[in-house]
Amino acid sequence: MDKVLEMKQIYKAFPGVVAVDKVDLTLYRGEVLALMGENGAGKSTLIKILSGMYTPDSGEIIIDGRSHSSLTTKQALDEGVAVIYQELNYLNDLSIAENILLGQVPVKGPLRKVDYEKMYDSVRGIMDEVGLGHRKPTDMVRILSVAEKQLIEIARAFSHHVKVLVMDEPTSALNETETEKLFELIFKIRKKGIGIIYISHRMEELFKVANRVEIMRDGKYVTDRPVSEMTTDDVVAGMVGRQVKEMYPKRDCRIGDTVFEVKHLSTGFLKDLSFHVRAGEVVGFFGLMGAGRSETARCLFGAQRPDSMEIIMEGGRIENRTPKEALDHGLSYVPAERKTEGCNLVMSVKDNITLSNLRGITKHRLLDLKYEREVAKRWAEKLKVKTPALDTPADSLSGGNQQKLVIAKCLNTDPKFLILNEPTRGIDVGAKVEIYDLINDICRDNRAVMMISSELPEIMAMSDRIYVMCEGRITGEVEKKDFTQEKLMKLAIGEVE
Amino acid sequence: MSKVKNIFKNARGELSALIMLAILWIIFGVGSPYFLTFRNIMNIGSYMSIMGTLAAGLTVAMLLGGLDVSQYALAALGGMVLGVLYEAGLNPYLILLCVVVLGIVGGSFNAFIITVMKVNPIICTMGTSFIFRGFAYLLTNGRYIRIDDPVFYFIGNGRIAGVPACLIIMLITYTIIWYVLKYTVYGRSVFAVGGNLTVAKLAGINTNRVRFVSHILAGICAVLGGIITVCQASSCMASQGYGNDMNGISAVILGGISMAGGRGNVWGTLIGVGILSTLVNGMTLLEVNAYWQQIIQGLVLVSAVFIDAMRTSKRS
Known part of the structure; x- marks a missing residue:
């Protein structure tokens, strides 16, 4: 399998605390990597480094063979990194199409008028793909359910030709059927050769959706292994680093x-x-x-x-x-x-x-x-x-x-x-x-x-x-x-x- | 050594203001031989005492995350009340007391609208500034009053060991406010409320009372400024300070007090007032065109805030 993302020896300190301490992370094409760790283990800092929100103090990020010492948010997007945060980013009073193409709305003519026709056409395919086919591109986001709003973010990632998709606690606001649907979608995305980093605290999801698990604790890398070789107890022990008792x-x-x-x-x-x-x-x-x-x-x-x-x-x-x-x-x-x-x-x-x-x-x-x-x-x-x-x-x-x-x-x-x-x-x-x-x-x-x-x-x-x-x-x-x-x-x- | 370091670390906004003030003094000192004389420095002192006194109270309101744009209007009303009572032949000390009481009443009026009626402080004080100014005109139907009394003359133009009395009044105001902010439960509560209202409430602080008192302080400082203005001019008129409404706010911001509240220091405001006053004095000495003076004042304010914003964003 070939690697789509490699993070090597990433180090990031904040005043008084080392958030990420020489952590390695490898992501292959078409796999779901579950990133596990207690709150404060450094997962979100690592993800923010990947998305360009934080600059690491040292380390190397290799995306698709290109090496970076750090990324800006724009570079990360251009390299095909998309992050779907727990707090969703959407504008309630814009249409689905406008939300999906946020920041890359097609324009025409010398006045750079918004090309609505092209905009609606270009999102239809993506909407079908992520399971928003039943909606019209002109629908306001306000009327959508939380699960559908999440799909918009996934669609937005697709519109950026995503190679690495990060999902942070994507199921925390979903009910069971919505969760099942999301898993189906994740399976589909995976098949397209996109690498997915999946963050969740729900143990049972991990075994349903992930191929491999990487565990972090107190800012450090602990282990990464295929899910099939692990039990819930192994994961917990890795996260907590001691007997739970x-x-x-x-x-x-x-x-x-x-x-x-x-x-x-x-x-x-x-x-x-x-x-x-x-x-x-x-x-x-x-x-x-x-x-x-x-x-x-x-x-x-x-x-x-x-x-x-x-x-x-x-x-x-x-x-x-x-x-x-x-x-x-x-x-x-x-x-x-x-x-x-x-x-x-x-x-x-x-x-x-x-x-x-x-x-x-x-x-x-x-x-x-x-x-x-x-x-x-x-x-x-x-x-x-x-x-x-x-x-x-x-x-x-x-x-x-x-x-x-x-x-x-x-x-x-x-x-x-x-x-x-x-x-x-x-x-x-x-x-x-x-x-x-x-x-x-x-x-x-x-x-x-x-x-x-x-x-x-x-x-x-x-x-x-x-x-x-x-x-x-x-x-x-x-x-x-x-x-x-x-x-x-x-x-x-x-x-x- | 670490103590010096600490001072620099804690100074934040005040420090860049101080550097700016020093640069101005060097420029004007080189540009005009008269600038750095004792006499001129005392001139600056007497000039800055009005804006300075007002801004001291405003600092408290802004530390809370509030604002008071009605100060200059309340100052004018205070001045007119002083004049009317003077014409009525009251004892000057009694007059001063009455005017201070007016400041308390005016401040309470603002405070009531802001804390009880829950109107945004900017909107509230914009409104009350019209009200105060209107009453000031009403008192004499716009007529101005000449004032000739040794007590008032001394406040405006008297000197103690060469230092203008009004400058001393201003410095006393700053010392009191500094002391109150640093050493009283109320003062600490001001920072708590300005930093985070919810946290302050849950910490058992009576946030409404804190805000109330702060606006009263702003009111008292406003009428003190009004008194000094009248005493310096030996006359009072309702249009006094009209068009200066933003000066106090500029000074406070220049002094490094965050618009969001909770951070800053009253000495920073004093430096801010110093910068604006030095600018006016120095540019007049260098015979800079009055309209250009305005433009330059504006540029100084914007750049100071810009530098501060740059630094804050760097820190986070």
Whole structure:
């Protein structure tokens, strides 16, 4: 088989972190290579180097025999590299044809008028090929389904005479039939001799669609082997780099009385939720996207106004109308969106850590900057935040370290009840384990934790009890001894036994 | 050594502004023997005190990610109120107090529209600038008032050890604002809100109160500028500062404060004000045509922002 793409010894460092460390990748014509790795393993950086968004510090990219030390986005396109990102790129208010030929619309005459006829003609063939034949080239993209919008991106790649097609989590927004259709299309594309790099977290897809797997971990190349020689366990072991059991440190603490209780929480979407959390306990909230878990957390924390809600904390009724009141009552919240809700990227490491408890660093009502530095330093050391200095702006830290800042900020308020929303999303394995350790520490102090997570292994390992939500309702409460993936998943899709 | 390095690293925008100011001083110093005399430098100081005082308050609003284009109009209204009360024969200190209260009221008016009625700050202050200016004309039906009082004269033209009193007022304003931004919970909150509103809210910061206070500060600084203007001219008129509305904003941007908010420093603004004032003074000394002066001011502003944008894009 002949190689369509070779990436050799690619190296790329960002301030404070080596994202891609001397990674090799080979892609043959007509094959699907699954690129696997945990979040933060360096997959997306590698792909961005391939698509010309990042310039590698060193290494070589050989496409179709031509060698480059780096690519611009235009060069990458010209060389036939097309990337379909998880967040699709399309313009809702333009036609299908215009979207497919974005940036290469045919023109005619001295005034360079758009040649609509030619434009519509030239996309018809491509549309048939990718399975958009039932649509007209003049249809607005707005009316298409997500799956069809994805097909537009594939069609666009075809219009650029693609040789290397990268698909980043292409099935994350598709249902089962749409996924099957996409796989058929991938099979067709493969046959045309195009090389496909396929990124997905769904293990079962990998075995359905890929010929070969390359695994990355912590920015490094781990292995690449034909799918037929691998099992799911091999892949996971390669990605995690240790036995999965060790990932979740054990916790031994006595669970006490109920310290936090919510009754009759309702909003337009949430339907009469009641639940409780005991001292020293981690209570998991599991569910699919949009089940209402974040909304629940926001209501508890005063960031959203519910229609009705009663909170009883340590025996007394409290009301959290604003986040400030919630903080005063000893709640703290680590939001799911690190970059938009959790971390102030413009501010320094130090300023982020103390942000939720500025009063804690005042002396005679004025900020004590020296004391603030001590506080920040203590947390940064305790949480092992990797940063050149306390004054470094948060936006030059890696995702995992930013997340640690958010957690430090919350812990600095000395919370009695901590709400964690996807606390380990998008951070590397090492940092994950450190965060699990922290959660255990919090419990040992007899505080209570509510943890929202969409990762089954994580939530099962970390929780003492799990509430499962589906479409705004709590569909089940499961004790630790009864945890099974099947059970939780069934409850999450609303199959109440 | 590392300390020096740190200063340079943290300075960002201010540093390029400072370099630009230094270059201007060298050019004008070579071009005119009079430029670098103590007297002329104090002239620049007294000239910059109006724009400087206004811009100090504006800095706070812009650090929030907001804007206030109504300052010059509020300054004019403050000046007219000063004149009317002076004609009524009030005690000058009481008059000053009244005008400052007016600044608080005007600032609160802006703040109310922006935070409670949730109108975009640019649109809001564009509107209120018409309102303030209209009231300023209404007070005397456009008539100007001569002012002859030792207290006011001293504010505008008096000197302490050779340094103009108005320059001292401006420097005190900067020191207070610097101190407030650096050492108070409110000041830190300004940066938090400007950097990311959602994060600030979830951190338990009363973001509306922070924005409210900031617009009041901008209002107070505006009337202070108005007072200095009137005192320097020994007269007040409603059209005062008309057409200068963008000067304060230019100075703040020149000083390296990001339009997006959350980043910057009030001393940067002072340097920005220094650049614009030096330009006017120096070009007048070199007898540059007044229309060309405008063009050059514009070019300086655009190039400064351009240099800054280049650097920011390089960093990311």
